[in-house]
Amino acid sequence: MSTIFDLGQPGRNAAAQCAGPDGEALAGLPEAALRTAAPALPEVSELQAVRHYTNLSAKNFSIDGQFYPLGSCTMKYNPRGAHRAASLPGFLGRHPLAPERASQGFMGCLFALQEILKEVTGMAAVSLTPMAGAQGEFAGVAMIRAYHRARGDLERHEILTPDAAHGTNPATAVMCGYTVREVAVDGNGDVDLDALKAAVGPQTAGLMMTNPSTCGVFERQVVQIAQVVHDAGGLLYYDGANLNAILGKVRPADMGFDVLHLNLHKTFATPHGGGGPGAGPVGVGERLLPHLPVPVVARNEDGYRWLTEDDIPGTIGRLSAFAGNAGILLRALAYALMLGRAGMDRVSDFAVLNAAYLATRLKAAGFELAYPNRAATHEFILTLAANAKAHGVSAMDFAKRLLDFGIHAPTTYFPLLVPECFLIEPTETECREELDRFVDAMTAIAEEAERDPENLRTAPHNLPVGRLDDVKAARDLKLRWMPG
Amino acid sequence: MSTIFDLGQPGRNAAAQCAGPDGEALAGLPEAALRTAAPALPEVSELQAVRHYTNLSAKNFSIDGQFYPLGSCTMKYNPRGAHRAASLPGFLGRHPLAPERASQGFMGCLFALQEILKEVTGMAAVSLTPMAGAQGEFAGVAMIRAYHRARGDLERHEILTPDAAHGTNPATAVMCGYTVREVAVDGNGDVDLDALKAAVGPQTAGLMMTNPSTCGVFERQVVQIAQVVHDAGGLLYYDGANLNAILGKVRPADMGFDVLHLNLHKTFATPHGGGGPGAGPVGVGERLLPHLPVPVVARNEDGYRWLTEDDIPGTIGRLSAFAGNAGILLRALAYALMLGRAGMDRVSDFAVLNAAYLATRLKAAGFELAYPNRAATHEFILTLAANAKAHGVSAMDFAKRLLDFGIHAPTTYFPLLVPECFLIEPTETECREELDRFVDAMTAIAEEAERDPENLRTAPHNLPVGRLDDVKAARDLKLRWMPG
Amino acid sequence: MPFIPHTPADEQAMLEQVGVDSIAALFAEIPAELRMGDSPALTHGEAMSEMAMLRWMGERAEQDAGLICFAGAGCYDHHVPAAVWDIAGRGEFMTAYTPYQAEASQGTLQLVFEYQSMMCALTAMDASNASVYDGASGLAEAILMAVRKAARKSRSRRVLMAETLHPHYRDAARNIVTNQGVEIETLPMAEGRCDLQRLPGDAPLAAVVVQQPNFFGLLEDVDRLTDWAKGQGATVVGVVNPLTLSVLKPPGQWGESGADIACGDGQPFGAPMSSGGPSFGFICAKAALTRQLPGRIIGQTEDASGRVGYSLTLQAREQHIRRGKATSNICTNQGLLVTAAAVHMALMGAKGLAAAASASRANTLRLVERLTAVKGVRQLFPGPCFHECALALPRPAGEVLDALLDRGILGGVSLTKHFPELGNALLVCATEKRSDNEIDAYAKALNSVIAG
Amino acid sequence: MPFIPHTPADEQAMLEQVGVDSIAALFAEIPAELRMGDSPALTHGEAMSEMAMLRWMGERAEQDAGLICFAGAGCYDHHVPAAVWDIAGRGEFMTAYTPYQAEASQGTLQLVFEYQSMMCALTAMDASNASVYDGASGLAEAILMAVRKAARKSRSRRVLMAETLHPHYRDAARNIVTNQGVEIETLPMAEGRCDLQRLPGDAPLAAVVVQQPNFFGLLEDVDRLTDWAKGQGATVVGVVNPLTLSVLKPPGQWGESGADIACGDGQPFGAPMSSGGPSFGFICAKAALTRQLPGRIIGQTEDASGRVGYSLTLQAREQHIRRGKATSNICTNQGLLVTAAAVHMALMGAKGLAAAASASRANTLRLVERLTAVKGVRQLFPGPCFHECALALPRPAGEVLDALLDRGILGGVSLTKHFPELGNALLVCATEKRSDNEIDAYAKALNSVIAG
Numbered sequence A, B: 001m002s003t004i005f006d007l008g009q010p011g012r013n014a015a016a017q018c019a020g021p022d023g024e025a026l027a028g029l030p031e032a033a034l035r036t037a038a039p040a041l042p043e044v045s046e047l048q049a050v051r052h053y054t055n056l057s058a059k060n061f062s063i064d065g066q067f068y069p070l071g072s073c074t075m076k077y078n079p080r081g082a083h084r085a086a087s088l089p090g091f092l093g094r095h096p097l098a099p100e101r102a103s104q105g106f107m108g109c110l111f112a113l114q115e116i117l118k119e120v121t122g123m124a125a126v127s128l129t130p131m132a133g134a135q136g137e138f139a140g141v142a143m144i145r146a147y148h149r150a151r152g153d154l155e156r157h158e159i160l161t162p163d164a165a166h167g168t169n170p171a172t173a174v175m176c177g178y179t180v181r182e183v184a185v186d187g188n189g190d191v192d193l194d195a196l197k198a199a200v201g202p203q204t205a206g207l208m209m210t211n212p213s214t215c216g217v218f219e220r221q222v223v224q225i226a227q228v229v230h231d232a233g234g235l236l237y238y239d240g241a242n243l244n245a246i247l248g249k250v251r252p253a254d255m256g257f258d259v260l261h262l263n264l265h266k267t268f269a270t271p272h273g274g275g276g277p278g279a280g281p282v283g284v285g286e287r288l289l290p291h292l293p294v295p296v297v298a299r300n301e302d303g304y305r306w307l308t309e310d311d312i313p314g315t316i317g318r319l320s321a322f323a324g325n326a327g328i329l330l331r332a333l334a335y336a337l338m339l340g341r342a343g344m345d346r347v348s349d350f351a352v353l354n355a356a357y358l359a360t361r362l363k364a365a366g367f368e369l370a371y372p373n374r375a376a377t378h379e380f381i382l383t384l385a386a387n388a389k390a391h392g393v394s395a396m397d398f399a400k401r402l403l404d405f406g407i408h409a410p411t412t413y414f415p416l417l418v419p420e421c422f423l424i425e426p427t428e429t430e431c432r433e434e435l436d437r438f439v440d441a442m443t444a445i446a447e448e449a450e451r452d453p454e455n456l457r458t459a460p461h462n463l464p465v466g467r468l469d470d471v472k473a474a475r476d477l478k479l480r481w482m483p484g
Numbered sequence C, D: 001m002p003f004i005p006h007t008p009a010d011e012q013a014m015l016e017q018v019g020v021d022s023i024a025a026l027f028a029e030i031p032a033e034l035r036m037g038d039s040p041a042l043t044h045g046e047a048m049s050e051m052a053m054l055r056w057m058g059e060r061a062e063q064d065a066g067l068i069c070f071a072g073a074g075c076y077d078h079h080v081p082a083a084v085w086d087i088a089g090r091g092e093f094m095t096a097y098t099p100y101q102a103e104a105s106q107g108t109l110q111l112v113f114e115y116q117s118m119m120c121a122l123t124a125m126d127a128s129n130a131s132v133y134d135g136a137s138g139l140a141e142a143i144l145m146a147v148r149k150a151a152r153k154s155r156s157r158r159v160l161m162a163e164t165l166h167p168h169y170r171d172a173a174r175n176i177v178t179n180q181g182v183e184i185e186t187l188p189m190a191e192g193r194c195d196l197q198r199l200p201g202d203a204p205l206a207a208v209v210v211q212q213p214n215f216f217g218l219l220e221d222v223d224r225l226t227d228w229a230k231g232q233g234a235t236v237v238g239v240v241n242p243l244t245l246s247v248l249k250p251p252g253q254w255g256e257s258g259a260d261i262a263c264g265d266g267q268p269f270g271a272p273m274s275s276g277g278p279s280f281g282f283i284c285a286k287a288a289l290t291r292q293l294p295g296r297i298i299g300q301t302e303d304a305s306g307r308v309g310y311s312l313t314l315q316a317r318e319q320h321i322r323r324g325k326a327t328s329n330i331c332t333n334q335g336l337l338v339t340a341a342a343v344h345m346a347l348m349g350a351k352g353l354a355a356a357a358s359a360s361r362a363n364t365l366r367l368v369e370r371l372t373a374v375k376g377v378r379q380l381f382p383g384p385c386f387h388e389c390a391l392a393l394p395r396p397a398g399e400v401l402d403a404l405l406d407r408g409i410l411g412g413v414s415l416t417k418h419f420p421e422l423g424n425a426l427l428v429c430a431t432e433k434r435s436d437n438e439i440d441a442y443a444k445a446l447n448s449v450i451a452g
Ligand SMILES: Cc1ncc(COP(=O)(O)O)c(C=O)c1O
Pocket: A072, A073, A132, A133, A134, A135, A166, A168, A169, A210, A214, A239, A241, A242, A263, A278, A279, A280, D330, D331, D332
């Protein structure tokens, strides 16, 4: 499809959007500060822009259009009511620096969300400000660092993670100035406790992990793990990306975690927006309370007020210009209100039922589970290694062919330790018929892999483009449109 | 694609939408008045509904997605700003029977629109209440009837229309209790003046016509026609569907028309909505003032007030429960405000330029214009009769094949007097490149008609369904979903 | 140039292609004496940017905003699920034309087919059209259907219409059908409901029109009325609020053999009040009347390879084919509102609609209880009402409503204009959206207005 | 069950398939002592219907609504064309994930490619990423880019940051980068602009950070600053308001050879103020720094048959591939806001953006003129400002702002907390949306507050 630039003509514009004084508004500005030529932006009519982007949108898979069982990403239905709530003019029109007196409605919403998140995690306090999971991780590890420093414990320079951990975990540790040591995961998807014991020491600042793990199984030794790390003087970080599996069932605090983030764009159903925005609130136990990032909302007799550096002198400070992704927080709150107490519990009930059902049916259809002795949680892993070996088709080929069936591919090649891996997370908002359709598609593809493996290797066939050449993309870098 | 009914399961629902007291709210109602079994509505989750209708929408052509040169329909860009304006909570939340004192904002908008429509048509007064063009026609002809009756002139039982007239014209005349006599149009698309003179008489209540005519040419003898009809004691009705061609250039009042309707969903760019809603305000000259349909907005020192039967005792009365399609009227006003005075004039400038350019290029590409001696107005007609004869392909085949090029077909087989007719209206909001693409597609299809006519006859080939069997639809009537 | 994409270069090149030297030359066929002249006589001023327009209209919208609505009378403040307009507002639905090219319009066509199916289920009828303008003009179409049917039998053009029908519906239908020589007679009421003692008995009737719940929110004895009307050879037209059909007996099951036509306004299904429009009129009918339906109808069919598809069908009823012999002159209908209604019904389901209807009734009962506790206020008519109720006030309704406005309350609809004989009468309604607080606020305000 | 589609029959059949007899059994691997027990310890109450939730949140939104906004300081009340969110709100954009499966994500991918192209055009840079969280955290990423670059040369971890930079940006960037041992020094200001007399000269610098227009709305001498910094071997990071780049010299052209990195907040492009988020941070860089960029980058490529397509590229920079060695830990970014920004830029074009920027400046000049006519109020710093301006008040800014609230006006942002040395200072801003009436209203209100 043409780019928006290709559609333009010099001098064309969407005139109803061009309102401004002619010329002299810039009077008084030094010549040298001004632009000499207009930037090469698209020059299109309003209809051209609307038509172009409407048609572009049709080239996306999305939750609103397709089943999207992308493991670790929790692609559940994003309630339109929550979008409507966050789009109320009173919320959209609030300036971030409006005085507290003129912000009680908004602050009341944030406070309510803080309380709900405290309840579902068991943590002592929550700060909503991190803008995504990874920034939540950053805040969490920075708090761990602040904690050790505040105690004069300056030698701890290492963060542990299971080797199956999500890439943001080690990357975050490094951003916080730590080195990373990875701990092996055993054949059942549990952390190797002996390896962990061998790894901890006076250099250990903490351990980052999620539970259920990225292997899609519940880490059964979590209490022992916590014990080992705590005994070594380290703290425990909970990556909340998988909270959907245990919402209302187990609280991270009760598993021994000192600090965590939640991915509201996963568990709390806010839309992923083709990449973001999300929200990654952090929760802390008593030990990290003094270091919580600001701002945080507090309530007293007079109403709500912001806690800032003045109130939390040990804070790791602010991590963004204002108070995080407010609009996403409002969506998450709306979702939580519509679920209510009982609804929270049902999320994990049906997220797990859907995953278990799908795993059972796929196994019955001849697919190999990566952890056959384990119960599925909200997600589970298939290994397509046998198919790969027999027919020369990869998990990637399966993934691309699934797209032809109008189903988004599961997460592939993560976690890396499972060969030809499909991490499958159906979420609780998909109905049984949709899961059955997925099994049918997988079965058909597996048959095709025997009959006509080339058709998998060259998939997809029914999409706007065929399989794209990623190597060329990286080699002949084209990162922007160029005329002609 | 499955219907929404097929997706359901007994007992499934979108629970966030089910809020109500259980049971006893119906207490006190007589048993016999109650339903005994729930209606067989879809039983789906919120995600299922959203996904189903999102995917259904992808099966539509629309202005936002495609060039849509549908003659007589004026498929121009529908500004999103106008949609936004009409969707302001203050407008959406206004109850139709709110007292005038609490309605001054809304009534001020209607008044402004009335004034604008008076200005562009030259009429003495406007009533905004008709809900589409055809209801405007009804109001207009009913006023003509009321006029004659009020004068005791009871013998006039016939309405004249050119034989090229739009179907709503004769249908409306009949709905108003008239018989219809059609007057021939000559080979240049003008009304046959002699035939008209022969047709008028004491039975003539009036003549309905549009100008430019449905032949896509400007009726040059309009003044003479008006004379003939007026001399016979009849009134002249202007079908405003083609106003886009003359906006800011000629006022129907100056051409001699006594009454007219406008299609705001054409000339004033309100969206067609897959069939509606529209708005068909009527304008009248002095003679029909006493019969204007209510309500109408008037202004005095104290503000705006409704004119009702009490103010206009000769009114033909109200034609709908409230005041017409208010939300559409607001969109049209928003559009008019964004165009301003000069913008009105430019609409016809560029609507006609686009049509003339397209006609010229198609002619150069070998297509036959139905009225080669006439200037194109905002639309023009091709006759594909030669292609039909040579290759056994019809205008319908051309139309269906155009769809494969991602272009909506022009209006086909209207007006009926031109064989294998394509009535083409590009509108002013399409850019030249889009028109060129249309010429390219037509040229390619004409070539294909020689090479492979069967491919036209079986078109479309790239759409969700192939050519549909209309005969079967009418023969094996299936007008609703049935289980199983 | 707002919404016009032509650059000066485009314009020049295009004029050259056409072979004229100015745009003005394109209008050469228009007789000079008719032309408006150089500067059009428009006074509405300079073009506003989108931003300026939104400010201008925003100020006006704001002027009327913020009242708590207790008015019904044919237009109701119901909750619309957020997804409804997120879907209906998609360009693919909103900016499409009538689906003349079926293959390029399967989205709209299948959706309307689903809508027709839902409406048939709700009304217990066999066929539905794709909408008419609104409930009132739709009633006129329903009457004309009945008259056409009668033309083949009794040839009667007499129609009996309940006095308890919405007065605007009575007016609009009369204004439309009397042009064709149809005579409207009124079935008088007693205590707010059709007076079954005063059923006429003399001449044949083409149609009998009853509203359920009626204009006053009361339930008519539709079974007896239907049976009686059928006995007279009349076509029975039921004017219904579709939301109430989630719990009330559907017209198709009234009496022994059901009404013949169900019509009404679809506003309660997804249409904001929006000053009364756009909403849509629906008409559903028993099979025998299918070919008398006005407007678009969608049918299911197939393509050559057997794939199911949908298209406009029975077009021989319509003006674009049959011209003067069409069943109606309707062309553009209220399609987008039908889109919203279909999504609304799918999201609400039978359960959600019943919940909304029941909650509206519960709120109205509570409202009536609270208001009639105010001194001098009482329920006007005996018998249970659904989700509207007529009250008798100790002071003129117009004055009371005016005073309530000052307290931010739209207190209902005065009945004085259309029913002066009922005295100081007010029609009130509290939908499921009205909170207990709002209902209390109304009661308090009314108390102070009436005391004051 | 809100948002869960399972009927009891579904549940039963699925449990049977799995081979367990209750949902509880699915959680058997969770150690019993960890379980929350039967009733979860949640107190937030019963589920609200969508309608009830919208009422609850609506009441809160309403509480804060209606102020006329004269605050800027990094978040601006600009007009957003209606089409922007009609497009960005489409489910296809809003409910997609990061485009890992390129072939099923060409919509998002091409759009972001176009966005990158537009941002490069505006900033006069060679490459843009697909967004970071916001302007402040983005600045931290830009600094880390510079530090990584310096690691290969001067090995300096010193960064010089203008005091005239938004104080929240300074804080956030410091809070983030100091974890990696980066040292931040401050380039002090004189009269609200970088004090060119006090440029440090001692040790090598990894980066110099300047904001244009600066926090006070004033223009820095970016040419001289850039040339000086480059002379020191530092990477020059320009923090810019992208809207102003429609008329101001782009960072890529500052001084002799241009800044190296341009970053900032995209809020002025399509993002409502929304309490400051979500908006998005952008980072653009000269070619030499492309591989140092954090986050997603989209590249153009082809499929086997030569069709052009787009995919995530240079992924070896990212955490999901490189883990601890990635350029950043960012994963989820602010994609939807980039979608809105691309549509916004396409609709506005260079002309529309320049018009909005100019109108904002014109309004701010008018505002300053009107406000400084109030007794005791004066412009705090000399020199032309862009569309923000610092004022000196005769009374504490907090008090004045509080009093203005009572008059429905959000009068700006007090500078007292971050710049106590500036006295009673207030930062004001009037975007293109502020009408003359609103500006007059502010002046009148300020007058009465200060007189009163
Ligand atoms: C297990 C896990 N941890 C962390 C993250 C990072 O979260 P975010 O993308 O919100 O930064 C993700 C996101 O995919 C994840 O799956």
